[in-house]
Amino acid sequence: MTDFRRVLQSLMDNSVDHVVIGGLAVGLQGSAYRTEDVDIVYARDRPNVERLVAAIKPFKPRLRVRGEPEGIPFIFDVQSVLSGANFTMTTEIGDIDILATVTGLGDYDAVLKYAEHIAVISESKLTPVLSLEGLIISKRAANRAKDLVVIPELESMRELRLMEQTAPDGD
Amino acid sequence: MVYCTIGMKDATRKFLHDPPPGSKTRAAIEFGTDLSMTVRNMFVLSPAERLDRLQHGQIDLRSIRRPAQPELKR
Numbered sequence: 021m022t023d024f025r026r027v028l029q030s031l032m033d034n035s036v037d038h039v040v041i042g043g044l045a046v047g048l049q050g051s052a053y054r055t056e057d058v059d060i061v062y063a064r065d066r067p068n069v070e071r072l073v074a075a076i077k078p079f080k081p082r083l084r085v086r087g088e089p090e091g092i093p094f095i096f097d098v099q100s101v102l103s104g105a106n107f108t109m110t111t112e113i114g115d116i117d118i119l120a121t122v123t124g125l126g127d128y129d130a131v132l133k134y135a136e137h138i139a140v141i142s143e144s145k146l147t148p149v150l151s152l153e154g155l156i157i158s159k160r161a162a163n164r165a166k167d168l169v170v171i172p173e174l175e176s177m178r179e180l181r182l183m184e185q186t187a188p189d190g191d
Numbered sequence: 192m193v194y195c196t197i198g199m200k201d202a203t204r205k206f207l208h209d210p211p212p213g214s215k216t217r218a219a220i221e222f223g224t225d226l227s228m229t230v231r232n233m234f235v236l237s238p239a240e241r242l243d244r245l246q247h248g249q250i251d252l253r254s255i256r257r258p259a260q261p262e263l264k265r
């Protein structure tokens with residue numbers, strides 16, 4: 021399993037413009053579903069890609085390929101990232117996926133509109149995490165079995181959170 | 192279903208224990224989703240605690256209850 025805290029800490033330390041998406045976002049919102057990796061969407065401007073590379077490169081990323089448990093070596097640098105878009109990687113601290121776009125939502129700027137900034141690692145530096153609304157939209161758009169199965173829980177979570185926020189205090 | 196409702200507003204607690212037809216929560220339960228851990232994650236744990244829980248495993252055997260095994264001993 022990926023060392024979630026180290027990945028998030030490194031992204032924060034390097035001031036990477038990103039949003040946590042996928043299973044980790046689902047879990048951070050409160051779902052009971054498990055995840056093994058970290059998925060993020062990142063801003064594609066060159067300065068941010070430089071920061072992203074600085075954040076991830078120390079973990080020695082390799083391309084994750086089915087049938088190759090150790091992954092395939094590749095040069096993880098700014099040029100590689102700018103030449104590509106989505107990278108599924110295995111690293112010394114687990115699997116990390118960096119995506120340029122999210123199905124149903126779009127690129128980093130679009131995803132950021134659906135992000136909530138929450139205190140996961142630090143009370144002072146908040147982590148951008150895809151909201152329940154954004155997760156529901158993206159999972160519905162992805163339309164894979166593993167995405168569809170979590171939607172009822174996410175919709176219930178959104179309903180319960182809204183009720184808790186709007187209900188009067190006291191018994 | 193048993194929920195940990197510590198700190199939850201009364202209206203939410205009542206809703207959760209008898210979600211009305213047509214609600215998303217009723218639909219999730221009918222879909223087969225066990226919301227007991229979800230509710231605890233959402234309303235009891237902080238985001239940092241949720242991260243720890245994800246890191247160290249979501250399945251708390253002491254919280255699992257099955258008809259043939261109503262309560263696991265600690």
